[in-house]
Amino acid sequence: MHTGTRFHRDLVRLRRTLHRIPELGLRLPRTQEAVLDALDGTGLELRTGEGLSSVTAVLRGSRPGPAVLLRADMDALPITEEGEGPFVSQHPGAMHACGHDMHTAMLVGAARLLREADPAGSVVFMFQPGEEGAGGAELMVREGVLEAAGERPVAAYALHVVASMLPSGLFVSRPGVVLGASDTMRLAFTGAGGHSAMPHTARSPVHAACAAANAVHTAVDAAVDPFDPVVATVTAVHAGEADNAVPARAEVTLSLRSYSAQARGRMCEAIERTARGIASAHGVEVEAGTDRGYPVTRNDPQETAFAAATVREVFGEDRYARLPRPLPASEDFAHVLDEVPGAYLSLGACPAGRDPATAAPNHSAGARFDEGVLSDGARLYAELALRRLT
Structure with a gap:
């Protein structure tokens, strides 16, 4: 599965576009429009939400098979961004301080990779608003995201970048309870x-x-x-x-x-x-x-083992580590994992030259993310779906 320089540049461009226009909660009209534009011409079946600005895209392979779901959250936080630069937030009081712009760009990239790979079965791409407290995942489940391919997915995966704590490029997760x-x-x-x-x-x-x-x-x-x-x-x-x-x-x-x-x-x-x-x-x-609020996020042990093996096979043994204990944060992807077996992984995205132990964390006004992991995140999304459908 090829992810070259042009592919990476496209993801960086989309990520920066999204970073300039952070939107809060369940209504993300400009973000939704940017995602729809990025998916235009891919041949995916596209559907938007009724009670929220979600995008559900379905890729149907040329061969029969089950369905797999991939999730990216899209909403920002009510934080005024610190610092200056060519793509800082243009909306005072709103900032992509949790890296959801990174997730969205990665999932668009995965859609492009999987379209070329032509998997057996279907892939549901879940672009979700309202993760930061508004319960967007539960609303999308109610609106039928799990039935978008015509049958429930056999597995679901989500990926989340981390601005501190982890070195850039390291994937981590654990079976069972992963978030509180x-x-x-x-x-x-x-x-x-x-x-x-x-x-x-x-x-x-x-x-x-x-x-x-x-x-x-x-x-x-x-x-x-x-x-x-x-x-x-x-x-x-x-x-x-x-x-x-x-x-x-x-x-x-x-x-x-x-x-x-x-x-x-x-x-x-x-x-x-x-x-x-x-x-x-x-x-x-x-x-x-x-x-x-959000319930406990539980990873399916088999799907977590599969995701860990995929990381090691694609990127190398040193690119995956098992978390020794659950993380204290919470996630509404829990609502998806309560319905479908799957796995939630984190990806280190601490910028080069910064110490993960002291770098500004997610949810802070000074949070910064390494765009160098965008291609790897997109590829992991795609590899998880492609290998799970083989």
Whole structure:
């Protein structure tokens, strides 16, 4: 499967086009248009989403066979990009700080490679908006992406670049749990407002909110198996406006991460129980609500072994490493892997001359990615599909 200089230049050009026009959430009209333009003339069956700016493309080989799905996410983050250059974000407050522009260019490249390779069966290319919290993968599943080829895929694969931690060009993954679940919990404490000079005439929710924020870790540690880890992080505390008034309401927001359904449930129960006890002790009320985020991302062991073998055969033994433990991030590709066996891999894309240990990470305003891995990412996508359909 040939990926020459011209092929690589085309991917760089597309990636930079996308990097200039980052869009957020489920509505990505300019991004969608750029993808459709890039796929024009490939002969793929193209379909756009109804409730989101997705693109589903289907390549049908000349020989019969099953279907394989390849996913790339397309949305950006609400971050203002740092630095200058010829292709920095033209949209203040939006940036491709997680490398989704890289993924999109790679998947377009894979479509071109697979069109020439003519696989047996079909390949579904899933260009997905709304990975950064908007649940785009679940919406695409509801809109029928898994049935786009006429039958469900026998396997699904996704690839994600990493700006730090890994050396450029190294692919990593692991069987089983590879990414955690993410949830957001909000604790709303309600008391009675009053004058700050007479706090005894009010019922301040501020003290309860602060106590709850400080008690989270103790409550979770006492309730969850230490060998089934969780992460509970207080990310916001809001209360009051005037410096001489006791507010009637205080809110605490927590970001929760877990790696099993049991730990996920026990963590939420422990925090809510602790918050209720603290509220009662302070003479205020509390309401707890949890916004369920993405579930645990689980790799199929056989598909992960197949993906690892493919990396080693195509790129060399030193280009793949098994992760010793799951990563703490979360991914809505989990919704696809809950339906179809597959694998999620990460690819180091730390720019040359930067130390992966200190380079700006994904989701930071200074994140930078090595465009040199674009061709390898496209080729791996294509090789996974082609070999799985052989």
